[in-house]
Amino acid sequence: MQSIWNTLPRPFFALAPMEDVTDTVFRQIISSCAPPDIFFTEFTNVDGMFSDGAKEVIHRLIFSKKERPIIAQLWGGTPQNYYEAALVIRKMGFDGIDLNMGCPEKKVVKTGLCAALIKNHALAENIIRATLKGADGLPVSVKTRIGYNTIETEPWIRFLLSFPLAAITVHARTVREMSSVPAHWDEIKRAVDIRNEMKKNTLIVGNGDIASYSDGLSKSKICGADGIMIGRGIFKNPWIFDPHIQLSSLSARKKLNLLEKHILLFAKTWHNTKNFQIMKKFYKMYISDFPGASWLRTKLMEFDNPEDTLSYLRTYKEMTN
Numbered sequence: 251m252q253s254i255w256n257t258l259p260r261p262f263f264a265l266a267p268m269e270d271v272t273d274t275v276f277r278q279i280i281s282s283c284a285p286p287d288i289f290f291t292e293f294t295n296v297d298g299m300f301s302d303g304a305k306e307v308i309h310r311l312i313f314s315k316k317e318r319p320i321i322a323q324l325w326g327g328t329p330q331n332y333y334e335a336a337l338v339i340r341k342m343g344f345d346g347i348d349l350n351m352g353c354p355e356k357k358v359v360k361t362g363l364c365a366a367l368i369k370n371h372a373l374a375e376n377i378i379r380a381t382l383k384g385a386d387g388l389p390v391s392v393k394t395r396i397g398y399n400t401i402e403t404e405p406w407i408r409f410l411l412s413f414p415l416a417a418i419t420v421h422a423r424t425v426r427e428m429s430s431v432p433a434h435w436d437e438i439k440r441a442v443d444i445r446n447e448m449k450k451n452t453l454i455v456g457n458g459d460i461a462s463y464s465d466g467l468s469k470s471k472i473c474g475a476d477g478i479m480i481g482r483g484i485f486k487n488p489w490i491f492d493p494h495i496q497l498s499s500l501s502a503r504k505k506l507n508l509l510e511k512h513i514l515l516f517a518k519t520w521h522n523t524k525n526f527q528i529m530k531k532f533y534k535m536y537i538s539d540f541p542g543a544s545w546l547r548t549k550l551m552e553f554d555n556p557e558d559t560l561s562y563l564r565t566y567k568e569m570t571n
């Protein structure tokens with residue numbers, strides 16, 4: 251089976267997995283603006299997938315053909331469930347499986363999972379091996395950080411590279427640093443050097459603070475990363491994966507039209523199964539950097555359903571035409 255990772259351009263650009271942000275709706279919206287070379291789902295708990303509450307987590311694995319290629323990101327604590335999840339994901343037609351070993355949230359690492367696996371190589375190994383077995387040729391990758399309390403790129407990335415992983419995404423901060431310091435891009439270069447020295451085929455994807463397409467290109471050149479992953483940069487510019495679209499060319503009208511499209515697709519996809527409050531997280535992304543933006547954001551916060559929000563938005567657009 252040809253690995254999707256080997257078909258991507260160099261450097262390739264990925265849209266980062268972001269909980270409660272990069273669901274199927276948001277990915278379709280970004281795809282309609284300028285698609286990245288590869289998408290990831292939000293992290294999905296394998297233990298949840300095989301529990302009575304499966305319905306609560308499985309919506310994270312919904313995707314459409316506009317979001318290809320797409321990698322399912324998993325987390326959890328039971329290797330057997332990673333194996334079972336990999337079987338399901340293969341059947342669903344995903345292009346790969348990514349293992350979350352980077353989430354630093356207190357309530358998650360407290361359970362010894364995600365970024366806490368940096369301190370527990372034995373469990374990390376069991377998870378990787380179980381997933382590789384279930385994936386049966388479907389590429390498996392890992393997204394991680396450069397250490398727990400201190401920078402440990404050398405032992406940790408070397409350890410990960412001892413497995414036949416298709417890619418490792420390196421978010422260049424330690425767990426302790428959360429997002430409070432600039433990403434250490436020199437550590438991504440170090441990961442690339444270790445990979446080259448070990449003569450492995452695993453791709454290295456650099457992640458952390460990329461503000462624009464050109465920023466990603468120049469960072470990949472400097473550190474030699476095969477790919478670049480962008481997370482929060484998408485909030486400043488939904489067209490970030492188009493090298494020709496500049497921030498300054500994004501008019502208020504263009505952004506408001508995109509917000510309208512997002513709300514419509516949110517309502518059509520989720521009906522009433524997802525809380526409309528989630529949609530409000532996106533207002534700053536669409537309603538900013540134009541006169542009256544702050545006022546409009548505050549106004550839209552008053553509405554708790556798609557119908558009222560869309561009705562106000564359309565009236566506003568007509569009045570400001």
Ligand SMILES: Cc1cc2nc3c(=O)[nH]c(=O)nc-3n(C[C@H](O)[C@H](O)[C@H](O)COP(=O)(O)O)c2cc1C
Pocket residue numbers: 266267268269270271291292293323350352353393421457458459460479480481482483
């Ligand atoms: C709201 C939010 C949710 C996130 N959820 C996930 C997730 O589900 N899985 C994951 O691996 N990383 C998650 N991350 C981390 C991002 O994928 C990325 O590594 C981080 O934001 C750094 O990249 P950036 O500086 O380009 O944003 C999340 C980040 C944010 C801001």
